[in-house]
Amino acid sequence: MDGAPETLSNEQLNKLSDRTHFNSDEVRRRYDAFLKDFSEGCVCRREFIDTYHKAFPVAQPDDVQRYANYMFNAYDIDSDGEISFTDYMLTLSVCERGTIDEKLKWAFSLYDINGDGQISLSEATEILTAIHCLQGRGDRDTAEKVARRIFRALDVNGDGLLSEAEFVVGAKNEPAVMDMLQGDSV
Numbered sequence: 001m002d003g004a005p006e007t008l009s010n011e012q013l014n015k016l017s018d019r020t021h022f023n024s025d026e027v028r029r030r031y032d033a034f035l036k037d038f039s040e041g042c043v044c045r046r047e048f049i050d051t052y053h054k055a056f057p058v059a060q061p062d063d064v065q066r067y068a069n070y071m072f073n074a075y076d077i078d079s080d081g082e083i084s085f086t087d088y089m090l091t092l093s094v095c096e097r098g099t100i101d102e103k104l105k106w107a108f109s110l111y112d113i114n115g116d117g118q119i120s121l122s123e124a125t126e127i128l129t130a131i132h133c134l135q136g137r138g139d140r141d142t143a144e145k146v147a148r149r150i151f152r153a154l155d156v157n158g159d160g161l162l163s164e165a166e167f168v169v170g171a172k173n174e175p176a177v178m179d180m181l182q183g184d185s186v
């Protein structure tokens with residue numbers, strides 16, 4: 001962390017608006033808001049998890065922590081242990097304005113906990129458990145059943161792993177799977 005610059009250079013603004021669905025005015029406004037919340041210009045894991053504790057005051061703290069940890073990893077696109085403004089804008093761009101493909105690729109990175117480019121059954125079970133627990137319903141056994149259903153639908157080559165292509169193509173074609181991935185169908 002080099003300390004946050006007070007303003008973004010035009011070059012940084014243009015680069016971010018090129019890489020996101022936001023124009024440079026929007027990027028500038030988001031940057032001001034980001035600095036107001038995170039004066040250091042980046043978000044560390046503890047701060048990020050705290051925002052989830054505030055957002056889910058009635059959920060079990062352990063459940064919130066587990067879910068927030070995985071979300072942090074997905075936001076931290078370059079995996080350097082902090083969420084820079086660039087990480088934040090790239091994620092926001094996908095979540096707020098992304099195409100279905102972009103959203104699914106982002107979801108894939110959430111589910112691919114170890115970042116090896118494949119989702120294993122235990123990774124899917126783990127993320128689904130975190131989602132279900134945060135929602136206050138379901139447990140690990142239920143999550144594993146849901147994960148197995150998802151794998152039956154999406155693991156086209158039957159190798160017991162989901163590649164990004166299997167995940168994106170399969171989820172797009174199966175609305176029920178999309179619901180399951182978001183924890184809407186327990």
Ligand SMILES: [Ca+2]
Pocket residue numbers: 076077078079080081082083084087
């Ligand atoms: Ca980062």
Ligand SMILES: [Ca+2]
Pocket residue numbers: 111112113114115116117118119120123
């Ligand atoms: Ca993996």
Ligand SMILES: [Ca+2]
Pocket residue numbers: 155156157158159160161162163166
């Ligand atoms: Ca596969």
